[in-house]
Amino acid sequence: MDIEKIDSSNMLNQIKSLPNQIKESIEIINEYKFKIKDFKNINSVLIVGMGGSAIGGDIVNSIISDCSQIPFQVIRDYNLPNWVNENTLVICVSYSGNTEETLSCFDEAINRKSLIVGITSGGILQKKLNSYNLDSILIPKDKPPRACIGYISILILLVLEKNNIVNISSEKYLFDTSSKLENLTNTFAKAENSNPTFGLAKKIYKTIPIIYGDFRYTSSIALRWRGQIEENSKMISFHNSIPEMNHNEIVGYENNNDFFDKLSIIWLKDKKINIRNLLRQKFSSDILSESISKQFEIESHGESLIERIFYLIYWGDWLSFWLAIFHKTNPSPVRKIEKLKKKLAR
Template identity: 30%
Template sequence: MDSFDQTLLDDPTRLAAIDTSQVLASIVALPEQCLDAAAQIQNLNFPDPYRSVKRVLIAGMGGSNLGGRIIEAVFADELTLPMVRLHDYHLPAWADAQTLIICSSYSGTTEETLSVAAEAIQRQLLWTAIGTGADLIALAQAQAVPYYQIQPTHNPSDQPRLALGYSLIGQLLILAKLGLINLPASAIDHLVAAMKLVVSQNQLSVPLNSNPAKQLAVSLYGRLPVLISSGHLIGTTHSLKNQFNENAKTFAACFDLPELNHHLMEGLVHPSTNPQNLAFISFLSSLYSERISRRFSLTQEVITQNHLPVYPYAVPGDTELTQAFTGLQFGSFVIFYLGMLYQQDPAPIPWVDYFKAKLA
């Protein structure tokens, strides 16, 4: 493993020289994003036909559709109609007049999402839009459909993947306004307070020797992170996997219990370099069922018996929604610090930009 200088994580001047686009500032501001989004979307209203939908489809790519996974995981026991995520150009054949299509594109220029919006218009379906502006919001305005235009005051990096407070709260409140989920204002205040506590414990000013996020980043250096979660945290770990890719420029994988117990444990043996290359992170929750908690204990035992490191993280919070957000807050810090150890500016995505330029 390459050597690295972990003292970098306690040096604001050196970190600022690497983080040229204020990614850390966006991470710290995630709680404020949530409050800001709730205030911005307050006056958004929907015509009556939107309240009679029988299914929901959230269309978006990358960071703009991470919220859908979190909603799906957290509200699985509350949503009484199907909710599907779409990461593609075309609507499925089953999308009909009783389907609500939420088109989410932070930039407003994502070609796959614009294609879905165009098909929704062509098929005369109910749709709404979330984004900062550009083509998607212009299309919604031209078609006189409801939309939430994000004003990203608390996302100084201007990266979609770091605006989850806006997109996720926006999507949640759209569903709440339509009566599909219960989300009182007090729930948002509650999760924001819990997130701010995570910020206070893991922000840059907290030194490495007492900063859990910095310590985990040091442990992950030079290894491929494998995230494990269950139930209401599955969407959170998937979102963090994307952030590992884009912000730390490293490969990552995520698996969920109980599914992984039926295959992954047999995949730990080869290649023989696995113990040097992999690191597992278990997202534990006091809200898991007794059976799932037992599975986590046994899964961690199997991992360690295969000589692989596993780092458990007890996600704070007393509700499933709160834990989804605090897990996201903590993981975002870990990934940022890991990127700093690699001395990697987290904001630029040169290979994604290269691909888009070639595809154009």
């Protein structure tokens, strides 16, 4: 297969850039001087974004799940929750700076006198932030938003850490993570069966992948995998979490079983999973094996939770790339999204 011809927009290099994005994000935040001087009254955090700009908030929610002392939520909508007020830190994330849902929430946050930090590469959001003399953390331009997961997630994390909103010291773990991902690149970038991301792609590229994580640590990664498979691979995909799927979705694998041979299931696992959820994953897989033959487990690797989470993110990004290659599909264009935007702009 002619990978360079298929990947004519060079998504391969975008995926390879994740380890460097982590290091660059540390540099960006260490050099940044916050305009907000006092975060001590913050009693809730809200991340506002869509698509590739929102998923970073979900990833951070997994990272801080064991240390956050205040509510943390990600919303993907035009309006803020009613509880948002002057003691809420609203982090508006829009890679382009022109995401209409995020801009709508920004205006509401201004009206509610919330503390606001923006993460963007420019656009209207940057202009609005500057006009109100608010914090605007800039990331490099001219990338697909979904390929900026390193910048977006790490900068959100470091905004919280540097201003003592969460009790975490992540810099060492982030450098270790970057180094480990760089070492994985040589393996994950090979079009060989010895590369596990390539091997799994070969097995499931003609299926509809369903990804399951546990609610606390890997459900955000399951969402990331689903989004990457949909945007990069141009394949429909679904995700859910344990234990929730045990209370509804597991029953759905009964009727319309003529379609089951077109489904594959991927179970994401981390060693911090609650023991009951670990049992639920095992027993659910056993039960569903009566209907779904293509089931796969992908386990995180690394000493720290940060390292393990980004290991799985990197794994999924490469999987989505190889799925696209097997379909002889350029991973970069998102034509249906662009078509929809044009219709909305009329």
